[in-house]
Amino acid sequence: MNNTPKVARVIVDGRQLAAHEGTPLLQAMLDAGLDIPHYCYHPKLTIDGSCRLCQVRIEGIPKLQISCNTPVRDGLVVHTEDAEVALARRGVLELLLLNHPLDCPICDKAGECWLQNYAMRFGSRFSRTLEPRRKHAKRIDIGERMLLDQERCILCRRCVRFCREISKTGELAIFDLGERAVLDIYDRRLDNDYSMCTADVCPVGALETKDFHHKLRVWFLEETASICPGCSNGCNIMVCSYKNRIWRLLPRRNDAVNDTWMCDDGRLSYKFVMEPERLRAPLVHHDGKLQQVAWAEGLSRAATAISSFKQANGGKAFGAVVSPHLTNEENYRFGELIAALGVGRVAMAVRRGKSDDFLIKPDKAANARGVRELGLVRGNDDGLEELLNACESGEIKGLYLCGDDVFDLVGGERFARIIDRLDLLVIQALKLRPEFGRAIVVFPSSTFAEKNGTFTNHAGRVQRIQRVLDLPADWLNDGEIFTGLLNLLDSRQEHFEIAPIWEAMARDGTAFARLRLDEIGTGGAMLTADLGINRS
Ligand code: SF4
Ligand code: SF4
Numbered sequence: 001m002n003n004t005p006k007v008a009r010v011i012v013d014g015r016q017l018a019a020h021e022g023t024p025l026l027q028a029m030l031d032a033g034l035d036i037p038h039y040c041y042h043p044k045l046t047i048d049g050s051c052r053l054c055q056v057r058i059e060g061i062p063k064l065q066i067s068c069n070t071p072v073r074d075g076l077v078v079h080t081e082d083a084e085v086a087l088a089r090r091g092v093l094e095l096l097l098l099n100h101p102l103d104c105p106i107c108d109k110a111g112e113c114w115l116q117n118y119a120m121r122f123g124s125r126f127s128r129t130l131e132p133r134r135k136h137a138k139r140i141d142i143g144e145r146m147l148l149d150q151e152r153c154i155l156c157r158r159c160v161r162f163c164r165e166i167s168k169t170g171e172l173a174i175f176d177l178g179e180r181a182v183l184d185i186y187d188r189r190l191d192n193d194y195s196m197c198t199a200d201v202c203p204v205g206a207l208e209t210k211d212f213h214h215k216l217r218v219w220f221l222e223e224t225a226s227i228c229p230g231c232s233n234g235c236n237i238m239v240c241s242y243k244n245r246i247w248r249l250l251p252r253r254n255d256a257v258n259d260t261w262m263c264d265d266g267r268l269s270y271k272f273v274m275e276p277e278r279l280r281a282p283l284v285h286h287d288g289k290l291q292q293v294a295w296a297e298g299l300s301r302a303a304t305a306i307s308s309f310k311q312a313n314g315g316k317a318f319g320a321v322v323s324p325h326l327t328n329e330e331n332y333r334f335g336e337l338i339a340a341l342g343v344g345r346v347a348m349a350v351r352r353g354k355s356d357d358f359l360i361k362p363d364k365a366a367n368a369r370g371v372r373e374l375g376l377v378r379g380n381d382d383g384l385e386e387l388l389n390a391c392e393s394g395e396i397k398g399l400y401l402c403g404d405d406v407f408d409l410v411g412g413e414r415f416a417r418i419i420d421r422l423d424l425l426v427i428q429a430l431k432l433r434p435e436f437g438r439a440i441v442v443f444p445s446s447t448f449a450e451k452n453g454t455f456t457n458h459a460g461r462v463q464r465i466q467r468v469l470d471l472p473a474d475w476l477n478d479g480e481i482f483t484g485l486l487n488l489l490d491s492r493q494e495h496f497e498i499a500p501i502w503e504a505m506a507r508d509g510t511a512f513a514r515l516r517l518d519e520i521g522t523g524g525a526m527l528t529a530d531l532g533i534n535r536s
Pocket of ligand 1: 153154155157202203206
């Protein structure tokens with residue numbers, strides 16, 4: 001039986017639209033690019049029909065109809081621009097603004113507020129009321145990460161439905177009726193793992209995140225499409241930046257990955273990019289201390305030390321730890337370096353943490369699957385225990401550690417013992433740690449916001465990240481560090497560029513050969529539909 005919905009044809013303002021029968025008329029009009037004002041309707045929430053702003057006139061029906069709750073059917077003739085509709089919209093907006101505090105100058109939502117936008121476009125320019133405005137509580141601390149301003153709320157119930165239908169935690173409700181109706185929390189605070197999404201769905205400034213509260217006017221922000229680095233789900237995001245600093249992350253719609261949501265941990269994960277302890281230049285061991293040097297000197301010291309180590313011990317005595325935070329392209333290049341050195345054992349260190357049956361995945365890194373698909377690591381723990389054992393037994397005497405997670409994962413006395421036994425230690429990490437004192441060279445690593453490339457999420461979807469922040473002119477990102485070392489150690493003259501790396505990945509017959517770089521659009525592309533590996 002064919003269950004595909006029938007395509008219906010609808011005439012809207014004289015223009016013919018096609019949509020699946022049963023689709024909300026509002027959604028069909030929005031999909032066709034029509035700008036129909038609405039508040040309570042959200043494509044990922046059930047229909048509420050409470051704001052009445054999306055009313056349209058449908059020929060043959062005596063009264064105006066809310067288009068969010070009108071299913072598309074063949075032959076509908078709809079008017080969205082006539083005088084009756086305009087009057088109804090103006091009436092709705094006047095009602096919503098009766099008690100609104102009009103504190104836009106101190107509201108975080110100003111500039112992206114749909115009450116402001118629609119009032120300017122469809123509302124009346126003056127107020128007819130003389131009565132004082134209703135007073136409600138402002139800046140109520142309703143959760144660890146959320147504030148509520150009850151005066152600004154237009155009772156659209158999007159946040160209530162979000163907490164019931166998406167986070168399934170039900171903290172919010174509308175209490176009382178009529179003019180006394182007010183949004184509030186029940187008996188517990190709004191502290192679910194997705195609480196900050198309520199600020200996204202709120203069309204006005206009633207729900208605000210503490211993180212962005214009174215930080216910056218939104219019209220200064222530049223938005224760059226990217227991928228959340230917080231876990232292997234690879235939620236699609238917009239990175240909002242201004243003056244070379246990230247101010248917030250917002251979810252970006254991708255129905256195959258995260259719909260229009262993201263978790264709070266992921267949303268706040270941008271903070272590590274700006275941590276003051278970030279390494280800012282290569283460090284080399286000199287007179288018993290680590291000292292800052294220029295990039296060229298860092299590369300040359302590392303290459304010399306690696307080369308002497310290899311001559312004395314052979315490549316097999318070398319171990320490498322790959323980072324699941326680097327891009328597919330960077331890790332491919334690291335794989336080339338590993339192969340050129342003849343490294344004995346390769347592992348990956350992935351921090352694991354809480355997960356749920358919605359978005360949050362246990363691998364707390366964006367590209368663990370990319371490393372596995374490149375064939376760099378094997379085994380349940382990605383070869384980490386075997387590598388550590390080999391270090392303890394003396395089989396591995398030199399280590400190239402890439403990424404910061406290995407220090408958190410192994411840490412403590414065991415790690416100190418391992419490091420003490422090594423003859424060579426090269427590190428590529430974001431932050432300086434006490435354990436780095438034994439390293440010959442420490443290179444600063446770059447974050448997801450400082451480079452272009454791709455991540456592969458837990459399901460095998462390859463998605464692009466884009467550079468948002470500028471770095472010093474002489475800065476080398478991780479892929480460029482590997483390339484620099486490869487050039488020095490293997491007499492090559494390579495550059496680190498994404499397109500040639502994809503050609504090389506295809507020539508090498510890696511899993512990435514199934515995909516072309518130009519097939520990866522804004523929503524990403526699957527490596528294949530039926531790969532077996534799907535561990536997180
Ligand atoms: S707080 Fe915002 S999303 Fe929630 S009901 Fe009020 S206006 Fe709607
Ligand atoms: S679920 Fe994972 S990828 Fe998505 S926002 Fe949270 S941490 Fe980021």
